[in-house]
Amino acid sequence: MVGWLPRAERYRFLPPEPVLRTALPWIVALMVALATLGVAAGMALAMGVGSLGMGVSSGLTVQIADGNPDRKAERAARIMTVLEASGAVTDPRQLSEERTNALLAPWLGTDDAADVLPVPVMIDANLVSGADVAAFRAAIADVDPEAIVDSHGEWFAPFSRLGWTMSGLALGAALLLLVAMAATVVLGVRAGLGRQREALGILHVLGAEDRIISGLFQYRLAVTTLVGAAGGFLMAMLVLAAISLLLADIGGGLLGAASLPVWGWLGLLIVPVLAVLLAMLTTRMTVERALGERI
Amino acid sequence: MGPLARFETVGLRYGTDAEVLRDISFRLDRGAFMFLVGPSGAGKTSLLKLLYLDEKPTRGRLTLFGKDIGAASRGELTALRRRVGVVFQDFRLLDHLSAFENVALPLRIAGVAESEVTAHVEELLGWVGLSAKANVRPQTLSGGEQQRLAIARAVIARPDLLLCDEPTGNVDPEMAARLLHLFQELNRLGTTVVVATHALQLLPRVPSATIMRLERGRIEDPTGTVRYAPDSTRAVGTR
Numbered sequence: 001m002v003g004w005l006p007r008a009e010r011y012r013f014l015p016p017e018p019v020l021r022t023a024l025p026w027i028v029a030l031m032v033a034l035a036t037l038g039v040a041a042g043m044a045l046a047m048g049v050g051s052l053g054m055g056v057s058s059g060l061t062v063q064i065a066d067g068n069p070d071r072k073a074e075r076a077a078r079i080m081t082v083l084e085a086s087g088a089v090t091d092p093r094q095l096s097e098e099r100t101n102a103l104l105a106p107w108l109g110t111d112d113a114a115d116v117l118p119v120p121v122m123i124d125a126n127l128v129s130g131a132d133v134a135a136f137r138a139a140i141a142d143v144d145p146e147a148i149v150d151s152h153g154e155w156f157a158p159f160s161r162l163g164w165t166m167s168g169l170a171l172g173a174a175l176l177l178l179v180a181m182a183a184t185v186v187l188g189v190r191a192g193l194g195r196q197r198e199a200l201g202i203l204h205v206l207g208a209e210d211r212i213i214s215g216l217f218q219y220r221l222a223v224t225t226l227v228g229a230a231g232g233f234l235m236a237m238l239v240l241a242a243i244s245l246l247l248a249d250i251g252g253g254l255l256g257a258a259s260l261p262v263w264g265w266l267g268l269l270i271v272p273v274l275a276v277l278l279a280m281l282t283t284r285m286t287v288e289r290a291l292g293e294r295i
Numbered sequence: 296m297g298p299l300a301r302f303e304t305v306g307l308r309y310g311t312d313a314e315v316l317r318d319i320s321f322r323l324d325r326g327a328f329m330f331l332v333g334p335s336g337a338g339k340t341s342l343l344k345l346l347y348l349d350e351k352p353t354r355g356r357l358t359l360f361g362k363d364i365g366a367a368s369r370g371e372l373t374a375l376r377r378r379v380g381v382v383f384q385d386f387r388l389l390d391h392l393s394a395f396e397n398v399a400l401p402l403r404i405a406g407v408a409e410s411e412v413t414a415h416v417e418e419l420l421g422w423v424g425l426s427a428k429a430n431v432r433p434q435t436l437s438g439g440e441q442q443r444l445a446i447a448r449a450v451i452a453r454p455d456l457l458l459c460d461e462p463t464g465n466v467d468p469e470m471a472a473r474l475l476h477l478f479q480e481l482n483r484l485g486t487t488v489v490v491a492t493h494a495l496q497l498l499p500r501v502p503s504a505t506i507m508r509l510e511r512g513r514i515e516d517p518t519g520t521v522r523y524a525p526d527s528t529r530a531v532g533t534r
Contacts, residue, residue, distance in 0.1 A: 011400075015390075201387075207373050
């Protein structure tokens with residue numbers, strides 16, 4: 001039943017300490033909850049920016065503005081011919097007058113805007129992967145110097161940079177929280193060594209090796225951190241589940257794209273696991289350093 | 296085979312305080328029985344601490360089991376500690392463990408098989424008269440019983456060197472005599488025994504014992520170990 005316990009714990013070389021009696025598991029729970037939320041925010045932002053970027057970055061729109069409707073139609077037809085023949089773009093499609101009117105109706109309050117205003121003709125297309133926007137723009141300018149080529153990727157780039165930066169910051173904050181947790185573990189272990197000083201002195205004189213003592217502390221801190229990390233992770237999952245429900249109500253856009261896939265949710269498990277491993281490593285180093293101060 | 300321990304102008308200080316042991320030089324032969332006497336604060340416990348490797352000399356050279364302690368690695372020191380049994384003045388039993396578990400501790404630390412541990416501990420508890428109290432906590436035992444428990448823990452692993460700091464301080468004269476007899480038995484079986492004590496009346500009970508007197512951190516006779524004649528209470532010679 002207890003065969004898997006370290007020998008020092010099985011035979012209670014040190015007085016047992018109830019896990020929840022110290023502040024450590026509570027602090028670990030808080031840190032892990034915040035770190036999990038940080039990682040989730042970072043991942044969601046990265047996924048949102050990534051998925052939106054994939055959707056819009058390849059898009060481009062050619063605008064032909066002209067007060068003369070006949071000339072505008074002629075210029076649009078010429079550019080359509082160039083686009084259809086170009087290897088740099090795929091699926092060129094001109095927005096119909098009805099579609100343009102429908103898009104402008106909320107602002108102009110009329111459904112025949114194109115009849116009364118010099119609304120530009122818009123042609124959407126997708127840039128093939130690796131195609132050079134500048135070269136494409138130059139090719140359009142050869143045919144129609146006044147046509148405006150609007151690359152969606154160019155205006156999305158600052159948003160993308162901001163998104164990735166914020167994502168990195170969120171992940172960095174999560175990492176810092178885990179480092180802060182490790183620092184708390186150091187303090188907790190030192191306090192534990194202080195509480196057990198007398199017993200440790202006896203074990204030392206009886207010939208207990210450093211690894212027996214550090215193994216015992218490592219085991220106890222692993223249990224403590226595991227309890228705290230599990231609690232903190234559960235807390236974070238509840239918060240994330242609530243946020244997911246709110247996002248589901250909002251629907252599309254960046255927030256809609258920012259939801260985590262199943263592997264993302266599973267990936268969050270790395271936070272409590274990392275917390276426990278970090279606590280064990282920190283404990284071993286702290287105990288061995290403290291024991292090294294004795295002869 | 297050299298001596299079990301050799302002190303060569305050993306000094307010991309705690310932190311930046313004055314030396315508690317000064318210019319200690321003597322040899323402790325294998326199989327010897329030594330009484331360490333002297334007034335309180337003379338340095339008896341500090342000298343024992345050097346022998347059970349809780350402290351290293353701050354000056355001079357200490358050789359234990361042929362190993363220079365100043366040059367020994369942590370692993371070597373741990374191995375040497377397992378060859379030393381200690382009976383502390385204040386017993387230093389672990390209150391969260393039963394009497395059985397306290398005695399079993401040195402064997403369990405050394406990784407001895409549990410079947411062997413049980414047999415040895417039960418036998419030794421019987422030897423010190425505590426079989427009936429194997430499952431009780433030390434704090435429920437009398438001073439004398441705790442003393443015997445501490446002795447059982449010290450000798451369970453058959454140490455080469457047994458160190459006792461005032462082992463008879465908390466027991467009646469009859470029990471003191473019994474304990475001393477126990478130490479003599481162990482000594483007869485090959486264990487080197489060092490007993491620090493105030494109880495000078497015990498000294499004649501071990502006629503073969505070497506007696507060393509400490510005074511203010513020094514060996515009183517600077518030329519070597521003071522030896523008392525078995526039937527005398529004063530020093531008659533040195534070696």
